[in-house]
Amino acid sequence: MTDAAKTAHHAVTPTTQGLDAHLVVERGSFRLDVALTAAPGDVVALLGPNGAGKTTALRALAGLVPLTDGHLRLDGAVLDRTPPESRPVGVVFQDYLLFPHLSALDNVAFGPRCHGASKAQARAQAAEWLDRMDLAAHAGAKPRRLSGGQAQRVALARALATRPRLLLLDEPLAALDARTRLDVRAQLRRHLADFEAVAVLVTHDPLDAMVLADHLVVIEDGHVVQEGTPSDIARRPRTDYIAHLVGLNLYKGRAEGHTVRVDGGPGITTTEDLTGPAFVAFPPNAVTLHRDRPTGSSARNLWRCEVAGLETHGDQIRAALTGELPLAADLTTIAAAELDLRPGATVWATVKAAQTHAYPA
CATH class of the missing domain: 3.40.50.300 (P-loop containing nucleotide triphosphate hydrolases)
Structure with missing residues (x-):
């Protein structure tokens, strides 16, 4: 069927x-x-x-x-x-x-x-x-x-x-x-x-x-x-x-065009054009982390975060981040080592609008 x-x-x-x-x-x-x-x-x-x-x-x-x-x-x-x-x-x-x-x-x-x-x-x-x-x-x-x-x-x-x-x-x-x-x-x-x-x-x-x-x-x-x-x-x-079950970062807020203003948090730029209550989601592997604020990034979403914890997730490292937007980010073991990630470290997280998905709440 x-x-x-x-x-x-x-x-x-x-x-x-x-x-x-x-x-x-x-x-x-x-x-x-x-x-x-x-x-x-x-x-x-x-x-x-x-x-x-x-x-x-x-x-x-x-x-x-x-x-x-x-x-x-x-x-x-x-x-x-x-x-x-x-x-x-x-x-x-x-x-x-x-x-x-x-x-x-x-x-x-x-x-x-x-x-x-x-x-x-x-x-x-x-x-x-x-x-x-x-x-x-x-x-x-x-x-x-x-x-x-x-x-x-x-x-x-x-x-x-x-x-x-x-x-x-x-x-x-x-x-x-x-x-x-x-x-x-x-x-x-x-x-x-x-x-x-x-x-x-x-x-x-x-x-x-x-x-x-x-x-x-x-x-x-x-x-x-x-x-x-x-x-x-x-x-x-x-x-x-x-x-959490399906492995997505999920937020609820209010959409105005291509931006969803998260309840009690920042705006998230999306490719969808919506108005009113909305959810916005993206996978942890859509998140790119930087130790310094990126200057030439094409990503429309940029947040200052702090590493709250790290754990092995399959063949990758999952970072739990707090700050402007609490989120989970997946990265390779090599990338985690190069960034010198450790609990308490400050990082900048970027997500491209095309990797987000917004829908009515």
């Missing part, structure tokens, strides 16, 4: 097919208030910092947490008061929760057995799912003899074996090491692409969300702060959390 088609059907609340939910959950002083809609075939990622309410939302969809208010409909059926075991929902938990005393085959067969299949039918279905996951050779293995990636795929097969209309994935890659995560993420993307119902993924990892999901819903403090396609959110972040 094209991004345009996905955006179009997300704009319309589904009435019969797919997910239509307004999740309101009050627990002590915390209140979750999140609306979610998705059509069959969609993969929606709930993204947000720890404590934002992502897992609470997932547990409400599964029926493990009761709604205080709102509604939950799946393919037109009202599930608000349906017990968890009666919902057409499959769940893959962060730590998989495989039955340690059962083989991989019997773990996957457990769901179909609970739904009325005979032992032979359930095992046949389980064998088919393990084969799809490239795990046929491990059908007789107990969970303790499986690698993290294999256990994750067994858990996914177990969830899919009941043919759910809603698949919930709670940090499905969090328990894997970096190398395994790369491989399993690609496999999971392939399986989700073939899934014909709605999938909802909870993660705090932006790469998992960007790779696996068609639509992102960013939650902070129990509320949706931004939603859209991965590319739209990466290009137009609307909160500091999202900007």
